[in-house]
Amino acid sequence: MTKLQQSSIVHKCAQILDVLAHARRPLAYMEIVEKTGFVKSSAHRILAVMEGEGLVEKDASLKAYRLGPKLSYWAQTAWRKTDLQDVAGAELEAFCEKNGYNVALSIRDDDKVLYLRTLDSVPVRYASRAGERAPLHCTAAGKVFLAHMSESQQDRLMGELKFERLTENTIVSAEVLKRELKLTRLRGYGTADREESLQVAGVAAPILDTDRAVMAAVSIWCPVAQAGIGELQLMAPELLEMTKRISAQMGHHIGA
Structure with a gap:
């Protein structure tokens, strides 16, 4: 032949x-x-x-x-061999450089948010670093992970959370947090307004895998002296477009 x-x-x-x-x-x-x-x-x-x-x-x-x-x-x-950080890296860097906000890529590690990569447009001493963990109940990324769980998973995990009050704005009630999670699911992104730290506000959106499950989250955040939660939410459409592109590269079919 x-x-x-x-x-x-x-x-x-x-x-x-x-x-x-x-x-x-x-x-x-x-x-x-x-x-x-x-x-x-x-x-x-x-x-x-x-x-x-x-x-x-x-x-x-x-x-x-x-x-x-x-x-x-x-x-x-092929999808398993695709490294999330490699796929997301260029997108995170471009977003950070263009908009001037700090960016973080994270996954859920049981009852914590685990940061895989962080990019600081505005360096601050209290910024989270790669390898560090944060609570689910008071971070924008944590709310994204919780919001996209099944009801039984959500109930089980929230029953195990300590709901530690870190600032006067921290949500310490499961009932109040559930209302926040419904809003997060509805609009497609999560927010945290001075809940983990009084100096910080943030917004996060999910990265979806082939089964439409949340595999990771991208957060944008900054000191409130730079921008408040309202200004950050204006960036949500651009953030969602970025996470959709990353999801597509990780095997998620947007129209599915």
């Missing part, structure tokens, strides 16, 4: 995969033939090879084809 023939077969396999990927349901053999324009014998031969390799699978009851399990395995493996 010549290189040109091999290339042609690969191209035809890619066409079939593309057709199946865009279909809303499994496709019958003749539908694939019609959508690709392939000769019947060629389509049959290629589908047989692809089925043997796990690239497509045939539903015997429907007599139709769908994407195969090997593609799912490849996709999941």
Whole structure:
């Protein structure tokens, strides 16, 4: 078989995969033939090879084809190997440089927020650093993580929180925090207005994974002498656009 023939077969396999990927349901053999324009014998031969390799699978009851399990395995493996910090790094740096606010990337570590990376546009001595942890109940990122949990997960974790009062603005009531979490879920971002520190306000938005679960959060924050919570919330649309782009690169399909 010549290189040109091999290339042609690969191209035809890619066409079939593309057709199946865009279909809303499994496709019958003749539908694939019609959508690709392939000769019947060629389509049959290629589908047989692809089925043997796990690239497509045939539903015997429907007599139709769908994407195969090997593609799912490849996709999941690729996403697992995608490093969150590498993907988010350029976005965080650009946002910080453009807008002049401090930025942090974090994940949930049980009942704490764990900072993976921090960028300080305005250095302050009380700023959190990579590797440090913060409470869930009084940080914008913590509220994002809590807000996107299932009700049972949320109830369990909130039952374990100590609700330590760190400032006069700290929410120390589970009932009040639940109302705040509903608002967080509704508008798509969380806020913390001088709740962890009287000198700081912040806003955070989620990064979603392939299952629409929150895998991380991006926070923007600054000393209230620089900007209050109202001014930071004006940045929420841009923050949400950034986290959507990062989510897409981590495998989340925005329209799903």
